[in-house]
Amino acid sequence: MLKQVFLFTVIIFLLTQSKMTLAQDELAKRKSHFNLEKGIALQGYDPVSYFDGKPTKGNTSIKHTHKGVAYYFVNQANADKFKSNPDKYEPAYGGWCAYAMGAKGEKVSIDPETYKITNGKLFLFYNKFFNNTLKEWNKDEINLGKKADENWSKIF
Structure with missing residues (x-):
């Protein structure tokens, strides 16, 4: 009986440790991406x-x-x-530029005041040096959105 209790305790400990490791891995992944x-x-x-x-x-x-x-x-x-x-x-795509994520699969910085909310989701865009990527996004939002989703799933 004592052996079974010990074995059960070890199993619970290992399961708890693996869940903690997975949670820590997710936090680290979010912070890095x-x-x-x-x-x-x-x-x-x-x-x-x-x-x-x-x-x-x-x-x-x-x-x-x-x-x-x-x-x-x-x-x-x-x-x-x-x-x-x-x-x-x-924000979608970890807060990176939605257009760049869709067009090239790249993490590009954003202008926090250049944004769009579509279907209840916040999308952010690069807007500097006469390059407002929200305008390009609006020209092909459906296709760029699909590509951005695919590209982000490869990164995160």
């Missing part, structure tokens, strides 16, 4: 504010970390909205 500046997503913009139609820099004192990725929020209400449904508010 998401678009972060000093560990913060969206260049400090509040992800919920995009869905209110006005992207706004978050307050550094109102911070929430979801699966290893940190976000700032304008107010506690927005932080609570995010916490209740983070998948709704996290």
Whole structure:
């Protein structure tokens, strides 16, 4: 009987350790593949504010970390909205330029105020030096979206 209890304890321990390792691997993967500046997503913009139609820099004192990725929020209400449904508010493709992900499968930085919400998902775009990739995205959104999904699944 003592041998069975010991064996059961060892099995539970090993299962727990493997789950912890998988969770740590996921956190590390998100941190290495998401678009972060000093560990913060969206260049400090509040992800919920995009869905209110006005992207706004978050307050550094109102911070929430979801699966290893940190976000700032304008107010506690927005932080609570995010916490209740983070998948709704996290940007597509880890916060990288949606157009570049679709056109070339590349992780390209974004202008946090150049964005589009389609089917409830936040897409961000590069917009510098007279190159607003949102305009190109809009010309072929369906095909670029499919390619971006495929390319992101290879990366993440």
